[in-house]
Amino acid sequence: MAPQVIFQPSGRRGRVEEGITLLEAARQLGVDIESVCGSARVCGKCKVKIEEGFFEKFGIESRMENLSPLLEEERDFLEGKELANNYRLACCAEVHGDVLVFVPEESRGAKQVVLEHGKERVFKLNPAVRKYYVEVEKATLEDHRGDFERIRDALVTKYGLPPDLGIDYLVLRELPYILRNQGNFSRRTLGGKVFAGSPVATDQSTWNVTVTVWNNKEIILVEPGLAENCVGLAIDVGTTTVAAYLCDLRSGQVLAVDSMMNPQVRYGEDVLSRITYAMMNEDGLQRMHEAIIEGINTLAQRMTEKIGMVPEDILEVTLVFNTAMQHIALGIEPSFLGRSPFTAGVKSSLNIKARDLGIKVCPTANIHTLPVEAGFVGPDNVGVLIAEEPYKEQEKIRMCIDIGTNGEIDIGNAKRMMCTSCATGPALEGAQIKFGMRAAPGAIEKIKIDPQTLEISYKVIGQEKWYPEIKKTEAKGICGSGIIDIVAELFKAGIIDKNGRFNMKLNSPRVRRGEDGKPEYVLAWAEETSIGKDITFTQGDVRAVQLAKAALYVGARYLMEKLGVDRVDSITLAGAFGSYINRESAMVIGMIPDCDLENVVAVGNAAGDGAKLALLDVDKREEAAWIAREIEFVETAIEPDFQERFAAAMAFPHAKDKFPHIQHILDQIPKR
């Protein structure tokens, strides 16, 4: 009788032909075991543990002796402790009798991984870009297949890739050379990439290469030897801030995080002014397109350098952005997005070759963009959705607010989802604010004001302790979370009234008139800072925040009405602020509707997380296509009572609406 093999923890079992390896048995039984080298015995990734004993439940007696003896090659990869605990390489151990095999977490293919940075998110590691190690027979006079066909056949036979697998033309150009020059890694190819592969000592009758395949469709890189590096870049191109995450496609780990101001800011601070710039200048679109591509290239260069790689090592890029930023970044005519009926040039997700876009990563890499929902509700909101998955909420009503220069709001649950966008302006990202800056070292990110003394305590990014515990805080400015805090604290301390006007009768050196004669509050005295001048928050800054928060609030209330609800059960606050925003502050200034504060969660850059998830799990791209199609878009700016509502929402927290969940805080505001 054929031997029985059982794999745990999946429990998959079956009888297999005697003499096949455990790796082959796993494949036949549908168990996904990691194997970078595809049984060439050079990667050591397919470690499994043999459980010994009689397993009554399965009726089998599992024994080490039921496998072929331990090979010398296996000892190179297994530590002493592993050897003592019956570990084997699945590619080496042949089945000669019943065995029960435990596949440890790290050896499983399609691993469950927790997304790093930002909110904890568990996902399945299943990237579009995968590397396959193959050893192919060298060409002979008898076997005159072409080099490409030889590699393709090996991938089909060994890894079950489809027989119509293609190859990027640029890879083809170098292929004959790479196959036959495995010792020489200095030659720069594919437009500058230095091959990272390391030589593998094997039988001289084979060529050994690592092949990178995109989406089971196309070979995008062939490297000599065993090359394990496999990285991708997820980028959230915000109107004001560009946030980037360099990810390891093998482990799901985030290797580097970086951000920059969107270089297009010089052409306009918000979405509409950029579109106008494109319409008014013959080469406006091209200039802005080149600016952001150059920005992305700078990030790719900076981030790979940080971990000792080169940009050409990046094998896929996922991009999210609002629809206008998408059009401009891709160089697609954006003019018609700016006028009714606000139509996008394309709504589907796209895969564009890096070289066609001018993005200087591996030139054969694909740039994947998530789909558009409608109007300005773009791929970034799809990113928020696939990260937050509000559509998996069964009964409760969930609202997701993505705060940026263009704000997007989603509401609903598994039954129905709706979305809208609002022109928030860049204030909450620190632009249009006198000392505003993005979340980077030196930015004031958290603030408390004592309602009695009107003195401040604040925390700066990069410093462990708060002012006044440290005096020299090296503050440079204030970032988004600090901006929301300062407005809430000024209001709670009675320094500004519910209309946002400064009370100039207060006796505090911090409340003063600036050089322009307008009221301001001093956050930090010159000597505390690294810029040598007082950092202040001005009457104008308060106004900018009022405009922003009113836009968000009005959008949120419209959505609630369209969905037919008068309250939401939970609110998710997302945004590329670096630091999480304070939910209490957000509600005190009336940026979000009333809700139990316990159920208001700030999650950081969820759009960026969506970009990461789409990079690390192709199934998330399917999910993105589905939700972009299913969600209902609500156009709010054309509602007849928009202006009236907007005016009422300018007050703190609102001219009419009540906020029972923070009423106790509002009640404590000193009347002066």
Added chain:
Amino acid sequence: MAPQVIFQPSGRRGRVEEGITLLEAARQLGVDIESVCGSARVCGKCKVKIEEGFFEKFGIESRMENLSPLLEEERDFLEGKELANNYRLACCAEVHGDVLVFVPEESRGAKQVVLEHGKERVFKLNPAVRKYYVEVEKATLEDHRGDFERIRDALVTKYGLPPDLGIDYLVLRELPYILRNQGNFSRRTLGGKVFAGSPVATDQSTWNVTVTVWNNKEIILVEPGLAENCVGLAIDVGTTTVAAYLCDLRSGQVLAVDSMMNPQVRYGEDVLSRITYAMMNEDGLQRMHEAIIEGINTLAQRMTEKIGMVPEDILEVTLVFNTAMQHIALGIEPSFLGRSPFTAGVKSSLNIKARDLGIKVCPTANIHTLPVEAGFVGPDNVGVLIAEEPYKEQEKIRMCIDIGTNGEIDIGNAKRMMCTSCATGPALEGAQIKFGMRAAPGAIEKIKIDPQTLEISYKVIGQEKWYPEIKKTEAKGICGSGIIDIVAELFKAGIIDKNGRFNMKLNSPRVRRGEDGKPEYVLAWAEETSIGKDITFTQGDVRAVQLAKAALYVGARYLMEKLGVDRVDSITLAGAFGSYINRESAMVIGMIPDCDLENVVAVGNAAGDGAKLALLDVDKREEAAWIAREIEFVETAIEPDFQERFAAAMAFPHAKDKFPHIQHILDQIPKR
């Protein structure tokens, strides 16, 4: 009862819903009627003839009155004679009763077409690139599909294109602009293309565009209005000569023919010297690659200009070449083709974006290359095979010889096909010959020598009459067909002996010693020519032809042996000579095996015809893949007796082999 419609000549018939148009009825019954505009009534291509009367065979009474009345729009497209003969536009005529419809040849989709230039070849017109005219509803606030999705949906609904139809990123960039600026055609887009579309006056609620789709897969161009121009370029990149054919993809017509010397000739005259150049020079491959791309760009420019178009109007290019020329033209490392085991980097057919190759046609166009068979037997021989189709010969043994700097030979029939290649050298294309030139005006293409007087008569390309009928022939040199003629004529006149040596004892001013003291024959005296000097054929020229013809003959004989035959039933002589070569001359010099001269056919550039056929009919690409896989490759240069056989084949016609079919000619050669 639903009305019956019968379409002739196909005989397809069926009952259809009353009130649908004849075009729709044709679609439902699987009859392919040409319709460029897709029922928009603006192209007038779907003319059909209604046959009136009772048709007993079908049991129907067909009457004009069974159709809706003639529309005003139809009169714009139908001539008086057509109106009188019951012609209608199928898109206008609605079915209200039984009709028998004759679809004239010019209205049929997938037409049978005769290939122009070269041998008459009938094929099905079925190109990869097709244009579709669509009128789509403009975007509204309610229908916020993206522009691309709107166009795609229309193509899916109206023309049955697949719903996963993609779009080239470059087209996407301009799409919003093109849809909304139909009156403005001056803007240059897609890297320089001037849109050729003409405005169509239709209902203002729609956007009207012509969409070019490649292989039912990808949108590669969107033009405003109705744009009918649809051209492609087929190119045979020979080692010495590049021949190009500009074809109309709508009619199958050849619009322009042109050729040039392969600009790579300065890096080496034959395949091996080019490969060596690539190996010995760091940038050798790149230089040669750029040279041929530049050459192709020159041809595209010259040929489109000739017919009032621009190169960007070219929407697809098919290329054939031998394997080495393929590698170099595509920039693929060719070094390993030049040494055992002579392995190609790729054998499959390829589709490469024009912009990736630097070919300056429409940048979104695909460059399609036919597949490689083996070694140097490349896409050009596949081109010969799909043009000549020897694999359709049921019983008889057919041999196809493609004469070029690299020669390829095929043998067999439907049961079995074999092929080989031979290093012919460029002599037969006029290179390495003192006064050799390619087949162009001024080239001596046909020659006769009087065995008595040793005087010559010859014909020059571009002149109607032969010398000496005209004295001032304006000859510049001698091309391939002339070269084969002159050697055969020198031998038949006894001026050279069977070993190729000149007989210097003859009393003729034409047989003399040149300035270098070596024997030569004067083809044309200085005063006849346009170059002002005597055109001669030298002892060295004879030797070069001997080497070339011996290589071809030895290859042919090996193939016959491998196939197990001692004679062939027919021989096809192909080659990019411009003029057909003389079959008798070819056999007299022993370039081809003995065969009934009646069954030796010179067909011109069959490889180029193959490139044309692949351009005009996608099914030919399938056929190419099949034969490239099926044909057996024979490596002849490694046979142990190769040198010995080669030496014997140097003689005229051969040192040992007999040629019964021309024995009567050989018998007449004067002994002196």
